[in-house]
Amino acid sequence: MKNLVFIAMLFITAGLAFPAFPQQNGAGVENPLKEEMRLLDVAFKNLIDSVLINDPKGIEEPFHEVHHAKFKTGKALESGGITLPRNHDKMKAFKEMDGRFHETLEGILKAAGAKDMEEVRKKTHEALDGCVQCHSMFRE
C-alpha cells in the first residue's frame, strides 16, 4: 500500500513538473500554429493598448516574433506536420484569409511607422474581424 502511495506521488510530482506535455508535431516542437497564435495574441493586445493611449511607438516590435512563427506554421502545414482543428480540407480558404489578415497587419505597421493613428485604429478593427472570422471557420 505504501508503495502505491509512493508511485502515485511520483506521478503527481511529474505532472506538476511537466504540466501538459507539449503537443508534438513530428518536428519535435510544440504546435507552431498555436505558438504563432499566442505570440499574435500578445502583439495584438499590445496594439490595442497603443490605440487606447494613442501611441504608435511600441506597436511593431512584438509583431516580429509573430512573423518568424508564421514561417514555421507555413512549413508545418505544408508538410502535414499539423492539421487545422476544423475544415482542414478548406486549406485554400485558410490561405486566402491568412493572406488578407497579414496584409491588414502590414497596413497597421506601415501606418504606425507614419504615426497615422487614425489609420491604425481603423485597420485594428479590420484585423479583429479577421481573427474572429478565421476562428469561426477553422478553430474548434
Ligand code: HEC
Ligand atoms: C487565418 C486564420 C486565423 C487568423 C486570422 C487568426 N487566427 Fe487565431 N487561431 C487560428 C486557428 C486555426 C487556431 C486553432 C489552433 C489549434 O487549436 O490548433 C487559432 C487559435 C488561437 C488562439 C488559441 C491558441 C491556443 O494555444 O490554443 C488564440 C489566443 C488566437 N488564435 C488568437 C488570435 C488573434 C488575437 C488573432 C487576431 C489578431 C487571430 N488569432 C487570428 C487561426 C487564425
